[in-house]
Amino acid sequence: MKIIELSTSKRDLLILVVFSVIVLIAPFWGSLIGAGYPDLLQKFAIFGLFAVGYNILFGLTGYLSFGHAAFLGVGSYVAVWSFKLFTMNALPAIAFSIVFSGIFALVIGFLCLRRTGIYFSILTLAFAQMSYKLAYSVLTPITNGETGLFVLKDDPRVIDGALGIASAENPLASLFGITLNGYEGFYFCAVVLILGFWLSMKIFRSPFGMKLVAIKSNQTRMEYTGFNHRPYLLAAFVISGMYAGLAGALLAVVDPTAGAERMVWTASGEVVLMTILGGLGTMFGPLIGAATIKYMENIFSGINDTLLGTWFDFLPQALTDLLVTIVSPFVGSGWHLTLGLTFMMIMIFLPGGMVEGAQKIKAKFFNKSKTEQVESEQLEKDGAA
Amino acid sequence: MSAEQSNIVLDISGVNKSFGGLQALSDINLQIEEGKTHAIIGPNGAGKSTLLNTCIGLLQADTGRIDFEGHDLTKGFMPHDINQMGISRVFQTPQIFPDLSILENVMIPAFAKRDGSFKLNIFKALRDEKAIEEEALHFLEDLGMADQHHNHAGSLSRGNKRRLELAMCLIQHPKLLLLDEPTAGMARHDTNQTIELLMKIKARGMTKVIIEHDMHVVFSLADKISVLAQGAIIAEGHPDEIKGHPKVREAYLGSAEV
Numbered sequence: 001m002k003i004i005e006l007s008t009s010k011r012d013l014l015i016l017v018v019f020s021v022i023v024l025i026a027p028f029w030g031s032l033i034g035a036g037y038p039d040l041l042q043k044f045a046i047f048g049l050f051a052v053g054y055n056i057l058f059g060l061t062g063y064l065s066f067g068h069a070a071f072l073g074v075g076s077y078v079a080v081w082s083f084k085l086f087t088m089n090a091l092p093a094i095a096f097s098i099v100f101s102g103i104f105a106l107v108i109g110f111l112c113l114r115r116t117g118i119y120f121s122i123l124t125l126a127f128a129q130m131s132y133k134l135a136y137s138v139l140t141p142i143t144n145g146e147t148g149l150f151v152l153k154d155d156p157r158v159i160d161g162a163l164g165i166a167s168a169e170n171p172l173a174s175l176f177g178i179t180l181n182g183y184e185g186f187y188f189c190a191v192v193l194i195l196g197f198w199l200s201m202k203i204f205r206s207p208f209g210m211k212l213v214a215i216k217s218n219q220t221r222m223e224y225t226g227f228n229h230r231p232y233l234l235a236a237f238v239i240s241g242m243y244a245g246l247a248g249a250l251l252a253v254v255d256p257t258a259g260a261e262r263m264v265w266t267a268s269g270e271v272v273l274m275t276i277l278g279g280l281g282t283m284f285g286p287l288i289g290a291a292t293i294k295y296m297e298n299i300f301s302g303i304n305d306t307l308l309g310t311w312f313d314f315l316p317q318a319l320t321d322l323l324v325t326i327v328s329p330f331v332g333s334g335w336h337l338t339l340g341l342t343f344m345m346i347m348i349f350l351p352g353g354m355v356e357g358a359q360k361i362k363a364k365f366f367n368k369s370k371t372e373q374v375e376s377e378q379l380e381k382d383g384a385a
Numbered sequence: 386m387s388a389e390q391s392n393i394v395l396d397i398s399g400v401n402k403s404f405g406g407l408q409a410l411s412d413i414n415l416q417i418e419e420g421k422t423h424a425i426i427g428p429n430g431a432g433k434s435t436l437l438n439t440c441i442g443l444l445q446a447d448t449g450r451i452d453f454e455g456h457d458l459t460k461g462f463m464p465h466d467i468n469q470m471g472i473s474r475v476f477q478t479p480q481i482f483p484d485l486s487i488l489e490n491v492m493i494p495a496f497a498k499r500d501g502s503f504k505l506n507i508f509k510a511l512r513d514e515k516a517i518e519e520e521a522l523h524f525l526e527d528l529g530m531a532d533q534h535h536n537h538a539g540s541l542s543r544g545n546k547r548r549l550e551l552a553m554c555l556i557q558h559p560k561l562l563l564l565d566e567p568t569a570g571m572a573r574h575d576t577n578q579t580i581e582l583l584m585k586i587k588a589r590g591m592t593k594v595i596i597e598h599d600m601h602v603v604f605s606l607a608d609k610i611s612v613l614a615q616g617a618i619i620a621e622g623h624p625d626e627i628k629g630h631p632k633v634r635e636a637y638l639g640s641a642e643v
């Protein structure tokens with residue numbers, strides 16, 4: 001599989017346009033699969049962005065971080081503080097989140113990148129868990145501990161105050177007068193996702209991106225070729241941390257709260273799953289993985305025994321009961337079981353993730369049409385002769 | 386010894402290196418002259434690779450100096466610093482980027498030469514790096530690999546991996562090229578092609594240190610030969626002097642043709 005290719009700028013533009021269209025019409029295709037409501041669409045976009053950024057570290061350099069949810073959490077907290085102190089406008093919140101999570105990633109990355117392999121992973125895990133515990137306890141004045149951080153009517157909001165924008169009872173994030181909840185919230189996230197994807201594509205196509213893959217491929221050769229691999233890895237770490245902070249800020253934009261649970265280690269594990277499930281080191285894989293997992297989380301978890309009963313009630317009662325008993329462990333709160341099984345199946349049969357699956361199907365289709373083409377050319381020749 | 390005056394590129398003096406109780410290098414003194422091809426020969430385990438490793442920052446010498454352009458290379462330089470000074474190395478086991486294409490393998494060292502040890506060039510597309518791409522293709526032509534440049538380097542034969550690694554070093558136009566058994570494990574035909582390539586770069590006046598087992602390669606390329614046995618240099622001189630050297634015949638029976 002070719003990770004970075006020398007492709008034409010026209011082709012890239014086409015990819016970007018097609019991608020943007022798919023994202024912007026998500027309410028339409030989402031409704032076809034029962035996901036056409038803003039809350040879930042926002043999650044597709046936000047966690048897609050998180051995974052796209054994470055892939056720049058894990059996919060390109062091969063360094064497996066188990067702590068990126070910490071940056072997501074930092075992004076959320078910073079955004080909510082921006083809402084509290086300055087303005088409900090989403091843009092400053094996003095800017096602050098990127099800066100703060102970037103600084104945080106710089107410090108943590110600098111320390112963790114002293115080690116490689118499993119030791120690096122464990123270090124990131126330790127730092128993230130430490131951040132989570134701190135947010136829960138010691139840092140309560142900043143994070144509001146267990147309760148979580150909220151925006152309130154009587155927060156200072158100095159910029160809004162100076163501009164004479166009145167504070168609502170339940171303040172919502174906005175963009176110059178447009179309230180960013182519901183579909184507006186989704187479209188805001190969608191535009192940020194498109195920008196984030198564009199930047200990721202730039203990185204994939206740049207000499208910098210190629211060097212990251214080279215570090216993954218042979219770090220020793222990289223050193224003896226004159227590259228200092230440390231700043232490259234640190235840059236990838238910080239960039240992916242900033243993406244995570246941005247995703248965290250978007251979570252706060254569509255719902256102006258922040259809580260420590262966003263930093264817990266399972267949240268870090270989730271982005272690893274998303275990236276691998278979709279296709280590690282591919283441009284689209286992380287997005288597909290994120291959408292798949294969020295879809296399962298929201299749709300499968302909503303299926304209960306009663307709903308199953310109505311699906312199967314055309315069958316004799318005994319059979320209905322049997323089917324409900326068989327299927328119910330895999331849905332509702334058991335959706336993790338389905339996720340786990342799906343993940344195992346993909347890893348066993350498609351180690352390159354869902355993107356590899358798509359490529360295989362495409363290759364089959366393409367080769368078939370090619371042979372058909374040859375056959376038809378042959379027929380034409382025969383006809384001419 | 387020859388009396389002709391010439392610039393010393395690399396000056397190794399009094400280098401010792403031991404691994405636990407094993408004295409891998411003992412009091413090595415070696416001068417590499419500019420534009421010359423200096424061969425180091427010796428039986429397996431003599432310390433030849435270890436000597437090169439101390440020059441490129443892979444191993445730290447216990448005592449002694451290695452002077453290159455006014456720097457003492459034993460003084461804690463990182464491998465990438467030493468490469469940026471102008472020393473490139475071909476390893477005994479080929480070190481390439483197996484996941485990248487053949488072309489990309491050769492482009493990467495060219496970036497190192499142009500951009501230094503770190504550059505955050507995100508916004509320039511790889512496809513717009515025409516100058517480097519063309520230079521890389523030019524070097525691949527020398528190897529006869531230009532037509533397969535899009536293939537994965539990992540799928541190359543061992544011999545071709547070695548020659549690819551050589552091209553990766555050559556594109557950096559190093560001031561000093563260190564070659565650790567560049568023809569080991571190669572078929573005769575590949576060996577001859579590699580010799581041809583090395584002759585070509587020799588004609589360009591590149592300074593080289595070459596470790597080699599194949600006496601045919603050594604005597605067709607070397608201007609000067611040092612013989613290493615059990616970590617010490619036991620003889621040094623022009624190929625003709627070495628051929629007839631009794632100590633060499635005694636210590637180095639690796640090739641019957643010596």
Ligand SMILES: Nc1ncnc2c1ncn2[C@@H]1O[C@H](COP(=O)(O)OP(=O)(O)O)[C@@H](O)[C@H]1O
Pocket residue numbers: 404407409427428429430431432433434435436
């Ligand atoms: N990193 C190392 N640790 C311990 N012993 C080593 C190491 N590198 C080389 N040696 C030992 O040093 C001696 C010289 O090795 P080497 O330089 O590879 O020999 P040559 O290249 O001449 O065949 C050998 O006995 C080898 O086992």
Ligand SMILES: [Mg+2]
Pocket residue numbers: 433434435477565
């Ligand atoms: Mg050796």
